Amino acid sequence: MPTARDVANRAGVSQSTVSRVLNNxxxxxxxxxxxxxxAIAELDYHPxxxxxxxxxxxxxxxxxxxxxxxxxxxxxTAKGIVDTSRSYGYRVVLCTTDNQDTLQSxxxxxxRSQEVDGLIFGSVRxxxxxxxxxxxxxxxxxxxxxxxxxxxxxxxxxxxxxGARMATEHLLKLGHRRIAVLTGSRQFSTFAHRLExxxxxxxxxxxxxxxxxxxxxxxxxxxxxGTLRRLLGQRRPPTAIFALTDDYAxxxxxxxxxxxxxxxxxxxxxxxxxIRIAGHSRIGLTTVAQRKDLMGRLAVESLMExxxxxxxxxxxxxxxxxxxxxxxxxxxxxxxx
Amino acid sequence: MPTARDVANRAGVSQSTVSRVLNNxxxxxxxxxxxxxxAIAELDYHPxxxxxxxxxxxxxxxxxxxxxxxxxxxxxTAKGIVDTSRSYGYRVVLCTTDNQDTLQSxxxxxxRSQEVDGLIFGSVRxxxxxxxxxxxxxxxxxxxxxxxxxxxxxxxxxxxxxGARMATEHLLKLGHRRIAVLTGSRQFSTFAHRLExxxxxxxxxxxxxxxxxxxxxxxxxxxxxGTLRRLLGQRRPPTAIFALTDDYAxxxxxxxxxxxxxxxxxxxxxxxxxIRIAGHSRIGLTTVAQRKDLMGRLAVESLMExxxxxxxxxxxxxxxxxxxxxxxxxxxxxxxx
DNA sequence: CTGAAAGCGCTTACAG
DNA sequence: CTGAAAGCGCTTACAG
Numbered sequence: 001m002p003t004a005r006d007v008a009n010r011a012g013v014s015q016s017t018v019s020r021v022l023n024n025x026x027x028x029x030x031x032x033x034x035x036x037x038x039a040i041a042e043l044d045y046h047p048x049x050x051x052x053x054x055x056x057x058x059x060x061x062x063x064x065x066x067x068x069x070x071x072x073x074x075x076x077t078a079k080g081i082v083d084t085s086r087s088y089g090y091r092v093v094l095c096t097t098d099n100q101d102t103l104q105s106x107x108x109x110x111x112r113s114q115e116v117d118g119l120i121f122g123s124v125r126x127x128x129x130x131x132x133x134x135x136x137x138x139x140x141x142x143x144x145x146x147x148x149x150x151x152x153x154x155x156x157x158x159x160x161x162x163g164a165r166m167a168t169e170h171l172l173k174l175g176h177r178r179i180a181v182l183t184g185s186r187q188f189s190t191f192a193h194r195l196e197x198x199x200x201x202x203x204x205x206x207x208x209x210x211x212x213x214x215x216x217x218x219x220x221x222x223x224x225x226g227t228l229r230r231l232l233g234q235r236r237p238p239t240a241i242f243a244l245t246d247d248y249a250x251x252x253x254x255x256x257x258x259x260x261x262x263x264x265x266x267x268x269x270x271x272x273x274x275i276r277i278a279g280h281s282r283i284g285l286t287t288v289a290q291r292k293d294l295m296g297r298l299a300v301e302s303l304m305e306x307x308x309x310x311x312x313x314x315x316x317x318x319x320x321x322x323x324x325x326x327x328x329x330x331x332x333x334x335x336x337x
Numbered sequence: 338m339p340t341a342r343d344v345a346n347r348a349g350v351s352q353s354t355v356s357r358v359l360n361n362x363x364x365x366x367x368x369x370x371x372x373x374x375x376a377i378a379e380l381d382y383h384p385x386x387x388x389x390x391x392x393x394x395x396x397x398x399x400x401x402x403x404x405x406x407x408x409x410x411x412x413x414t415a416k417g418i419v420d421t422s423r424s425y426g427y428r429v430v431l432c433t434t435d436n437q438d439t440l441q442s443x444x445x446x447x448x449r450s451q452e453v454d455g456l457i458f459g460s461v462r463x464x465x466x467x468x469x470x471x472x473x474x475x476x477x478x479x480x481x482x483x484x485x486x487x488x489x490x491x492x493x494x495x496x497x498x499x500g501a502r503m504a505t506e507h508l509l510k511l512g513h514r515r516i517a518v519l520t521g522s523r524q525f526s527t528f529a530h531r532l533e534x535x536x537x538x539x540x541x542x543x544x545x546x547x548x549x550x551x552x553x554x555x556x557x558x559x560x561x562x563g564t565l566r567r568l569l570g571q572r573r574p575p576t577a578i579f580a581l582t583d584d585y586a587x588x589x590x591x592x593x594x595x596x597x598x599x600x601x602x603x604x605x606x607x608x609x610x611x612i613r614i615a616g617h618s619r620i621g622l623t624t625v626a627q628r629k630d631l632m633g634r635l636a637v638e639s640l641m642e643x644x645x646x647x648x649x650x651x652x653x654x655x656x657x658x659x660x661x662x663x664x665x666x667x668x669x670x671x672x673x674x
Numbered sequence: 675c676t677g678a679a680a681g682c683g684c685t686t687a688c689a690g
Numbered sequence: 691c692t693g694a695a696a697g698c699g700c701t702t703a704c705a706g
Contacts, residue, residue, distance in 0.1 A: 019702085029675060046449035051699035282620055678704095
């Protein structure tokens with residue numbers, strides 16, 4: 001592999017000048033610049049990034065930490081994150097954690113060992129002490145999708161409470177009074193906030209929140225048929241299920257089909273996220289849409305601001321962006337009957 | 338940030354000894370080791386990766402180059418690639434190209450500037466001169482999913498011809514004689530090989546390949562309704578459509594629904610890939626399954642072998658792995674009527 | 675406008 | 691078993 005020294009020798013200049021040309025410094029004679037550029041082309045020279053990082057103290061990479069990249073929500077936001085990073089000249093290291101703490105710790109090590117300039121977290125738990133400590137140490141990081149309980153740090157999230165309010169109110173207006181909800185762990189702010197929105201609206205309509213209508217996804221996943229059969233076998237069974245992610249909603253549609261419950265006639269179903277497949281004619285899922293591309297873009301732009309601030313020795317204010325949800329009415333809620 | 342020098346001072350040893358402990362060298366007195374380890378813990382020291390890379394000439398990262406991470410096939414293989422890489426202590430830099438050459442060139446620069454030790458390509462064109470040159474230069478890289486026309490380099494692919502044969506033969510055995518095929522660009526080996534399998538079987542059954550039954554996805558995408566309407570309006574319209582990816586098949590199901598053509602009664606549909614949603618009760622897509630997790634794992638293992646060989650100065654033989662397809666019969670083909 | 679020198683933070687022979 | 695020194699390949703003041 002050719003080095004800057006090889007280029008310098010070939011162009012008959014010093015290594016400093018090669019570096020100046022490479023970094024577009026002013027004060028290089030056009031003729032000198034051309035000689036260097038020619039030598040670079042002739043040798044097919046590419047500067048060694050490690051050497052560069054070592055002296056500049058920046059890597060040009062960021063880390064993206066998500067639970068599971070196969071989850072369409074994360075795949076769709078990842079697209080925006082990679083594209084926007086590239087526009088800033090940044091690379092993205094993909095870290096998947098399967099929601100395991102040890103794997104998240106590994107991702108955090110990337111920052112500590114200066115392999116990345118910043119970190120974007122998509123699947124943080126509300127009480128995550130490690131991420132909280134990282135933020136408080138002033139390391140550049142941005143949360144998206146989910147936030148910490150303390151509201152610490154910079155983040156880009158949907159107004160999840162509002163989104164859940166919209167979905168619940170939509171079902172109420174369609175006449176539903178017994179609305180079940182399928183939620184994930186309340187350790188995640190997404191579920192906690194969506195559940196709050198759901199409960200709020202019910203109360204505003206004078207409907208008590210019935211804990212028999214709150215299904216935990218973990219229990220459901222362990223026995224789908226049994227869980228839904230029990231739900232439907234209640235004295236006053238629900239007429240609608242609000243699944244707090246589209247992924248959950250797809251599973252519910254699956255189980256209802258197995259139980260021969262027609263949707264929406266026998267049961268209305270609403271999801272959350274508006275992943276691509278939700279709009280497919282065979283699915284037609286009514287759901288709450290998030291601007292996933294925008295969320296990814298804003299997360300990167302926020303992180304870039306934090307990284308720049310740190311490099312300039314500033315202590316930046318946290319950046320907190322809350323995006324607007326949008327209700328997408330399709331077939332599974334029954335509104336289009 | 339603390340450095341190895343800080344650790345050395347605190348432990349009362351030299352920097353060399355710190356390095357030895359860090360790299361698990363033998364010949365370090367247990368007591369000395371402990372002192373160093375304690376100092377590392379007290380200072381929360383993490384070795385600077387750039388400095389390490391500079392001297393070891395390895396980065397501990399690989400690049401994953403795919404067209405679009407939102408494509409479930411790539412998201413699902415990416416999972417296997419990230420997990421396996423981690424088991425080797427490697428990080429994954431995610432490069433998405435949108436099938437643009439300039440973006441693929443950028444990914445290749447990562448290798449030239451020694452930001453990654455190797456590259457895994459998921460979306461290579463058959464006639465890609467740049468990737469071919471890279472392989473011939475001996476840079477560690479592995480293709481998966483798609484290969485080059487010259488069959489150069491190391492790769493992990495499905496036996497696409499065989500997969501297409503299985504799907505086509507299945508339709509023939511169901512009595513279909515007019516089978517349309519929806520293909521992507523033949524510049525990609527996946528489509529070229531699947532198309533070959535399709536044509537082969539037809540010929541073996543004494544059925545001429547009718548070019549009016551070969552639909553290009555680009556034309557279809559531009560006017561879905563019109564394209565299918567024209568297909569169905571032929572004198573002898575097809576009774577089945579073989580979409581060469583599940584993504585295409587989902588689109589076909591969508592368009593057929595708009596045209597009020599019942600599946601499978603009015604039209605049988607078969608896909609390729611077996612992405613997760615294909616098995617959903619609302620979709621029930623008959624398709625050719627690929628072991629996407631396995632493919633990702635094997636791609637990384639192959640790349641690790643190439644990287645190791647190169648580091649040891651060996652010139653390794655290309656590694657060529659061809660995986661077996663599996664036909665998954667669901668509802669859209671009509672076999673389960 | 676250009677070059678010589680120092681230094682980023684590690685690892686690795688080479689001594690001892 | 692341990693340390694002093696060199697060097698990986700760049701960038702960046704500092705001179706001139």
